[in-house]
Amino acid sequence: MPYGYHGKILHVNLTTGEFRVDEHDEAFYRKYGGGSALGMYYLLNETSAGVDPLGPENVLALCLSVLTGTAISGQSRMTAVARSPLTGAIGDSQTGGYWPAELKFAGFDGVIVTGRSPKPVYLWIQDGEYELRDASHLWGMITGDAEASIRDELGDDKIEVLQIGPAGEKGVRFAAIMNMSNRANGRTGMGAVMGSKNLKAIAVRGKNRPEVADKSALNELAKWGVSSLPDSGIVGLAKYGTAETTGVNHTMGTLPTFNYNSGVFEDWEAIDGTTMYDTILRGAAEGKQDRQGRDTCYACTVRCKRVVEITDGPYKIDPHYGGPEYETTSTFGNYCGINDLAAIAAANQICNQYGMDTISCGATISWAYEAWAEGKLTAEDTDGLDLSWGNAESMVKLTEKIARREGFGNTLAEGSQRASGIVGRGTEEYLITSKGQEAPAHMPQVKKSLALIYAVNPYGADHQSSEHDPAVGGDWEDNIERMGMIGVTESVPEEALDEEKVRYTLATEWMYSAMDSLNLCQFVYGPAWQLYGPDEMVQTVRAVTGWDDVTMDELQIIGERRLNMLRAFNSREGLDRSSDTLPRKFFKNALKGGVSDGYKLDQDEFEAALTSYYSQSGWDVETGMPSRAKLEELGLGWVADQLHA
Amino acid sequence: MTVTIHLQLYSILREKLPPDARGRADLALHDGATLTELLERLDIRRNNIVISVNDTHEPDRSRVLADGDHIRVFSAVGGG
Ligand code: SF4
Numbered sequence: 052m053p054y055g056y057h058g059k060i061l062h063v064n065l066t067t068g069e070f071r072v073d074e075h076d077e078a079f080y081r082k083y084g085g086g087s088a089l090g091m092y093y094l095l096n097e098t099s100a101g102v103d104p105l106g107p108e109n110v111l112a113l114c115l116s117v118l119t120g121t122a123i124s125g126q127s128r129m130t131a132v133a134r135s136p137l138t139g140a141i142g143d144s145q146t147g148g149y150w151p152a153e154l155k156f157a158g159f160d161g162v163i164v165t166g167r168s169p170k171p172v173y174l175w176i177q178d179g180e181y182e183l184r185d186a187s188h189l190w191g192m193i194t195g196d197a198e199a200s201i202r203d204e205l206g207d208d209k210i211e212v213l214q215i216g217p218a219g220e221k222g223v224r225f226a227a228i229m230n231m232s233n234r235a236n237g238r239t240g241m242g243a244v245m246g247s248k249n250l251k252a253i254a255v256r257g258k259n260r261p262e263v264a265d266k267s268a269l270n271e272l273a274k275w276g277v278s279s280l281p282d283s284g285i286v287g288l289a290k291y292g293t294a295e296t297t298g299v300n301h302t303m304g305t306l307p308t309f310n311y312n313s314g315v316f317e318d319w320e321a322i323d324g325t326t327m328y329d330t331i332l333r334g335a336a337e338g339k340q341d342r343q344g345r346d347t348c349y350a351c352t353v354r355c356k357r358v359v360e361i362t363d364g365p366y367k368i369d370p371h372y373g374g375p376e377y378e379t380t381s382t383f384g385n386y387c388g389i390n391d392l393a394a395i396a397a398a399n400q401i402c403n404q405y406g407m408d409t410i411s412c413g414a415t416i417s418w419a420y421e422a423w424a425e426g427k428l429t430a431e432d433t434d435g436l437d438l439s440w441g442n443a444e445s446m447v448k449l450t451e452k453i454a455r456r457e458g459f460g461n462t463l464a465e466g467s468q469r470a471s472g473i474v475g476r477g478t479e480e481y482l483i484t485s486k487g488q489e490a491p492a493h494m495p496q497v498k499k500s501l502a503l504i505y506a507v508n509p510y511g512a513d514h515q516s517s518e519h520d521p522a523v524g525g526d527w528e529d530n531i532e533r534m535g536m537i538g539v540t541e542s543v544p545e546e547a548l549d550e551e552k553v554r555y556t557l558a559t560e561w562m563y564s565a566m567d568s569l570n571l572c573q574f575v576y577g578p579a580w581q582l583y584g585p586d587e588m589v590q591t592v593r594a595v596t597g598w599d600d601v602t603m604d605e606l607q608i609i610g611e612r613r614l615n616m617l618r619a620f621n622s623r624e625g626l627d628r629s630s631d632t633l634p635r636k637f638f639k640n641a642l643k644g645g646v647s648d649g650y651k652l653d654q655d656e657f658e659a660a661l662t663s664y665y666s667q668s669g670w671d672v673e674t675g676m677p678s679r680a681k682l683e684e685l686g687l688g689w690v691a692d693q694l695h696a
Numbered sequence: 697m698t699v700t701i702h703l704q705l706y707s708i709l710r711e712k713l714p715p716d717a718r719g720r721a722d723l724a725l726h727d728g729a730t731l732t733e734l735l736e737r738l739d740i741r742r743n744n745i746v747i748s749v750n751d752t753h754e755p756d757r758s759r760v761l762a763d764g765d766h767i768r769v770f771s772a773v774g775g776g
Contacts, residue, residue: 284744284773285773286708287707287708287709287771287773288773290707290708291706291707291708295706295707295708295771298706298768298770299746299770299771299772302746302748302753302768302770303746303753304753323706324707325706325707325710325719329718521744521772525744526743526744526772526773528743529743529744580744580773646752646753
């Protein structure tokens with residue numbers, strides 16, 4: 052009997068309305084773990100080279116892991132993979148919330164969606180039963196309304212709803228898939244893929260809780276997590292949210308400001324997590340925000356999610372739509388020179404109502420702000436909006452226009468890279484994209500390992516694919532034991548981007564990749580400051596699955612395997628070393644102000660790091676393609692056969 | 697002789713001061729007091745903290761504080 056998983060994946064072809072249930076054995080689950088690796092198994096098997104990201108032939112895989120739905124913090128996550136309409140490369144994005152656990156309770160470890168329905172539909176899954184239902188009446192609704200309607204018509208307010216908003220319906224290239232109306236598979240445009248299939252939502256409910264091999268061991272780990280939280284590295288993040296890092300980043304010169312032209316933002320304190328806690332979290336006025344202004348994911352003790360409520364002033368915020376993360380306060384805030392927290396919360400709310408990635412949306416707007424500052428855009432281009440740095444009102448209006456694909460918003464809905472192609476006038480100089488995906492709020496000019504990761508990551512610039520530099524630099528003493536478990540045994544200077552830094556980066560990338568396959572939250576599990584380290588990660592897998600001989604080395608290989616699958620997909624689509632690039636401005640323009648004044652990246656150092664990375668990965672250093680030998684070593688001979696035919 | 701410094705603590709470090717203070721305090725220290733002594737007095741024992749003095753990052757804990765200095769202390773861990 053399987054522990055932790057059901058061994059069943061629901062597969063639906065929306066063109067024909069046909070369902071099938073795939074059953075996989077234990078060896079399969081142990082090999083892939085779930086999440087992104089499981090999804091890639093389907094992508095590589097069921098799509099062919101040249102697949103149109105928004106065509107019926109694209110496959111959208113929504114996958115849980117062997118751990119999802121069990122009683123421990125950080126496991127209720129789902130990974131979406133499909134070819135990305137934003138980047139043209141593989142798309143990959145994780146979400147938390149309650150939907151992932153509830154899908155497991157409904158009897159499945161994943162849902163694979165192919166084809167395109169002739170009319171809008173939603174999928175309803177309950178206790179192993181499933182059906183497609185008409186969604187014509189839901190099409191065009193914002194997330195909160197659609198969620199309420201679905202619960203109402205199915206007569207159960209405990210149903211969890213995964214859905215797209217109007218942005219996904221209209222093919223905004225960075226549209227997100229939402230659940231709870233405030234959690235997002237945000238990155239790489241997975242919402243646009245779902246919209247192209249005319250699939251509005253997947254509603255789930257069930258009682259099939261997965262069996263756990265060793266309940267008492269899992270319980271002990273959960274209890275240890277609860278008692279360790281107050282002394283852990285995430286205690287501040289839990290209470291003050293991810294935006295607690297705003298002031299630190301400003302101080303260290305790593306707070307991307309004015310579209311990444313500076314690492315410091317003078318007005319940072321106005322949009323910092325501590326300020327958010329004191330002012331706009333629900334219940335803050337009565338000092339009750341710890342109870343009312345924080346939310347969580349299924350079974351998670353951390354409760355890091357923000358719940359904002361604003362009833363007065365120009366921006367009213369409904370707590371149903373949550374509150375902004377650090378990435379969001381950054382892209383809509385410091386990226387645009389904006390110091391208005393209520394306006395940022397409003398932009399966040401629009402993104403959650405319409406279903407858009409806050410990172411790409413805010414960073415696309417900041418690209419437009421820089422183009423305006425440089426005189427490359429005028430009011431004639433922007434429907435009369437003034438895009439001067441710091442203009443919060445225009446930022447909120449533009450967010451709404453993008454969501455609705457109205458006027459200039461229709462151009463920006465294509466993402467900044469395509470928008471620069473449409474506008475021309477040299478505006479590509481202001482891009483902060485890798486593979487067409489806008490960079491998140493961690494600066495590679497200072498955190499050098501991110502220069503490598505933003506470039507090589509198969510789905511574009513990403514901050515959650517590896518551990519950052521401080522963990523192996525200034526914070527090394529705190530992390531020696533945990534790092535040792537993934538083979539990192541020496542400190543490396545934070546400013547280095549040498550062989551040793553590449554080795555560290557790759558080791559942590561494999562661990563993060565394993566976590567994206569086991570679908571573990573990267574605040575709860577990780578190799579450094581997180582609540583649980585590699586040891587507890589291994590213990591969790593053992594307790595849930597009963598695979599008593601599983602080791603961290605085996606989990607690292609799951610991570611490496613997933614990375615090779617993602618990479619193989621890109622290689623199949625013709626992406627190679629020349630696609631592993633960084634924005635030109637990161638090399639050309641020195642940062643202005645603060646500790647990082649004068650910082651820029653060095654092209655030669657970067658190219659040497661790329662070569663070292665490919666070679667350490669067992670990939671061709673000219674093309675960046677995984678070799679047959681490497682794929683076979685990872686049990687991916689079938690992928691090698693596709694790639695090296 | 698004493699010096700008075702303006703202190704501001706952020707995030708979880710605020711709990712080193714009474715809740716009403718919201719992390720802010722003006723503290724009198726003896727002349728020649730260093731950042732290390734300030735941290736000891738506040739019972740801040742975490743390694744990964746970041747300090748700025750007058751809005752400039754200060755990695756040196758032996759820095760001697762001057763009258764009127766504005767000290768900010770952040771906890772440096774966490775994600776995004
Ligand atoms: S730490 Fe936060 S994001 Fe992660 S599972 Fe817990 S509540 Fe969700």
